[in-house]
Amino acid sequence: MLSIENLHKSFPTAQGPLPVLRGIDLQLPAASSLALMGESGSGKSTLLHLIAGLERPDQGSIRIDGQPLHDRREHELARWRREGIGLVFQQYNLISSLDCAANLTFQARLAKRHDPLWSAYLAERLGLDTLLQRFPEQLSGGQQQRLAIARALAARPALVLADEPTGSLDESSSETVLELLLELVGEAGSSLLMVTHSAHLASRLNRRLNLHLGQVQG
16 A cells, blocks of 8 residues: 655754765555654654654655655645545544534545534544544543544544554553554544654554664664
8 A cells, every 4th residue: 555665864954964874775564553653853753754744854655545646746745644544643633623523524534525424423432522622622632642643533544643643642642542543444444653752652552563773774
């Protein structure tokens, strides 16, 4: 489903280009999950940004179902972010001016794939069905993260990218949220690429890779 070959990315600094990714190769089959681990600064978030089309690589290829992503035009990348992927961040990135119901369905409506029954099911499974008229600031951190997961899955994307999705939660809440995320990703038929620092959480996914100094280890 996702194929990455010889991916390089650097960023300009006053001292010259700073290499962040140095020849990444990665394969993620359809309907599977992969945990990406590594120390801070190893390039994990940069890799997610490249897959999401938020950055462009200096060299190498990113392919989705065999079709190149790395050289698409900006409007094509915007469509990919709208329709092809679901994004889950550590800081939730909910829209404060919208209630929970509108936040949940926001991306699915943009993608023109809003399914009221699926959205209602997500709300029920994630314990949000009695909170839909509230605003994000009225929710706990765990509730906000579950809402972010529901929003990411509402359009049944081909790929879910999760950047430390439980990093701001306690251990018990992290376990609960990850279990729900994995179950619902499976029901949506999506693939999951998750950045995490937790070896325990990473062990729950199908595979684990480590990034070190911009290269895959293992």
